[in-house]
Amino acid sequence: MLRVRNLAVHFPTRRGTVKAVNDVSFELNDGEILGLVGESGCGKSMTLLALMGLVPYPGETVAGEVRFQGRDLLKLGRDELRQVRGRQIAMIFQDPLTTLNPVFKVGEQIAEALRVHNILKPEKRGLFSRSASGTDAIREEVIRLMEAVGIPAPEQRLEEYPHQFSGGMQQRAIIAIALSCRPHLLLADEPTTALDVTVQAQILDLLRQINQKEGTGIILVTHNLAVAAEFCQRLAVMYAGQLMELGPTEAVIFDPIHPYTKGLLRSLPYLVPKGSPLVPIPGSVPDLAQLPRGCPYSSRCELATAACWEQSSPWVEVQPGHAARCWRST
Amino acid sequence: MSKTLVAVTGLKKHFLIQRSLITKLVAGAKDQRIRAVDGVDFEIHRQETLGLVGESGCGKTTLGRTLVGLYEPTAGSVTFAGQNVEELKRKDPLAFYRQVQMVFQNPYASLNPRKTVRDILSQPLQARARYNPKGLEEAAIRLLEQVGLNAHHMDRYPHQFSGGQRQRISIARALAMQPSFIVCDEPVSALDVSVQAQILNLLRDLQIRFQLTYLFISHDLSVVRYLCDRVAVMYLGKIVEIGDTEDVFNQPIHPYTEALLSSMPQIKREPVRQRILLSGSVPSPLNPPSGCSFHPRCFAQVGKICQQKEPELKQHASGRLVACHRRNL
Known part of the structure; x- marks a missing residue:
């Protein structure tokens, strides 16, 4: 239904170019629900905005291809894009008010x-x-x-x-x-983050019904892994602008490949028995203007080697349909 | 020393919305009362973490603020270590605030942007004891180290x-008074998950080290389940259920608790249990429903009594306190 190839969004700043979205590729199948998860500032919302041609100034979509119904959305003119936007692809934002x-x-x-x-x-x-x-x-x-x-x-x-x-x-x-407008694709950017849990359950239930009845494809952007795990068929994990892992929800949650995904899951209180400490990821998200040359996670990764710091990591498909960007999975 | 550190009886906090004389005369408007906290009774035991959960607008923040003395109660009382808080505050406010501190939700709003960390920490330290300049510096550095920061951060x-890191500074500021009771109002909800885990671990370590008692206010049920010994569930200004965390999560008794917990998203291998979808949203505390305030959304009403009579918080066989007409308690 939707194929995104090597999408890149850059923001020029005084301290250098910030690669808000860096070489992101994924596909969405017909009637599928894909979850885009990650911490704040990882580029998940910007990816959605780039699909719709809504990257705010001074940001710019510098590379990539967004194939939707046989057309590259990034090459469409303003008026053509307006025909697609809202009509075939609709978007829901975080704060309803x-x-x-x-x-x-x-x-x-x-x-x-x-x-x-x-x-x-x-x-x-x-x-x-x-x-x-x-x-x-x-x-x-x-x-x-x-x-x-x-x-x-x-x-x-x-x-x-x-x-x-x-x-x-x-x-x-x-x-x-x-x-x-009965869109084919619904982009939902944190649609339930501003809502209470009981209302969140109502809204997610509604979205699921729409997906099942109308066959609308949904991309859900969320920082809440539990919501993503329950709602989505496949998950894409982002970190510092890059896609780190992509695969079926079950596999990503219970059998993660990338050290970042593992770290994220270990720091959640869901899977830890009471009384034992959580295992947080050390440090905090790096400055996007000053990323290491290699893997952006290398500064927080306990398994990082010299290669991780120096060279960007390869995208490796470990299981059919389950891939990660990490040297260790080669 | 008794087991109970904080005891709350019949506590109410109402806010009055006053209309101007003109709107009263012309539009017939009346003064209105927001019943933010509307009669709650509970106790917090020494060195425990009591979780306070509920949806936004249910009064959990107001309750927390009333406990630390930021609001004066409309009715009812709070006692701290056997002493009435209002009296304590009148007689010796400093002595009270040495015991009771608060960590706020938003670390971006709760720290003064024009002050350095040194200023932020020195002020409470000096309020507690006299220091010479060197001693003050050392005490501030010790505080920073306790929360995982160091001396380099002093002048930022x-x-x-x-x-x-800001939330760590807020915690250090609260610790400066060497309190025994800290109200944590959503301390991790503004943080990313990987950082959230660091702060939760810190709170746990500090609790053991300084024998702290926490009231932990949160809407994130998974965090509450992980951190809290007991949990109180609030709905429209009232506590509907209170008990040991694991008991409540495994077998909720009040229908609202049941619905709240079932709507909590989970990461589990087994298929998710049947979700109870509540219709509608929380009614306004300006005009709460008659009888049990949950009855318009309740799926387990037992009859007219639900609309007419307000259920009392009563002891259930399992030792839990529940306010519901449904079961014979």
Whole structure:
């Protein structure tokens, strides 16, 4: 469905070029849920933004290829890209309150997506006026969408403003906007991080239903490994802009290859018996402007050798479909 | 010395939203009461870690702040080592704050950006005892070393540190008073997982070394399960269940606890157990529901009593305290 090859996003800074996304390649199969996990600043959100051509200034997508439905999204012009964005690929952001416009009614914001992409193609009567039936059709569709994402009493609630919605309901409204054009691919950037656990469970359940019913492919960006482990079929682990490990969820969680993945899992309180200390990864995430020449994890890796510091590590497929970027796996 | 360090009885903390006279006259608005903490009773034992969990807005931070004396309770009382906190604060505030300290959630907001680490640590040290300049420096360095930093960090400003290091400084600041009780309000939720583990280990080590008692407020259930001896579950300003962590996690009794724990994402080989999806979200503490405040979302109501009568926190056979009409307690 989606094939990303050697994607690179660079930010020029006074202290040198920051490689926010560095040579990232992965594929998403039809109807699959892929998890992109890593700590803050590892480049997972930037990868999503780059797919949509939304890298903020002064960042720039300097290399790579994003194949979607036979086209390279990075080569599309602005107008062509706008046709794809929102219509075929939709995005959900982390903080629902800043994503919705506070001065428009929620119903209008959902309707806007339908109008912009001409989903219902209302018959045009004159030059300016749309037929009344077209507007009604849009209203009906908005109500249907709000029902589909589980907003109770949609007829009343579409007249309300975002601040009248709770966090979970706001996120549902955003999902309704994202779904309005029946996209093939949904990019979700930390969709539940701002929400409480019981609401998080509701939203993840909703996303899973959409995936199963409509066959929508989902890329979920999250720092919460437990959420990713439960929700995704495959996981991609990122560190300092690079993809470190990619494989089926089970294999990555219970049989990790890369020392970083192992370290991350050991530092979680899920798998450690009570009373015994957690094993944190020493140090902290390195400065992206001053990475070592070799593997970016070498400064924190207990298994690092001279080769790790000097040469960038190879991408090795250890099991079919399960690969890691590490010298030790060769 | 009794087992109980902190005892809370009938504690309430309400916030008043006052409307202006004009809106009262024109729009008929009334003063409103946010019942952030609405009648809680519990005890914290010496040298234990009590976890306080619940969703945002359930009043856990307000409760924590009331315990350390940052808020005055609307009703009820808190006793610390047998003494009433309000009296203690009136008589000798310093003596109280020598015993009780707090670590805040956001290490970016809780450290003054214009002060160096030296200033941040010297102030509480001088409040506790008289030092000569050399002694003060040594004491500050000792604090830094206790939390895994060193003398090189003394003259840096908070922005020069990473999130994990800042939280270490906050902890050092709390330790400066040599307290016996620390309220930790979401101390790791702003941190990345690999750093979070470092701070959790540090808290555990310090607890053993200085015989500390913690109230650990968190919404991250996996962290609470790992760190806490006992856990209290809050919903809309009330405690609905309190008991030994493992008991509560293995066999929750209150329906809210059950739903909360089942919605916690897990890393496990076995298939995930059936999830209880609660409908709706937490009602507003401005206007809590009648009877049991959980009844509009509850899947295990036993009848009209749930809507009419507020359940009391009662001892269950397993020694746990639960506020629910469902079981015959």
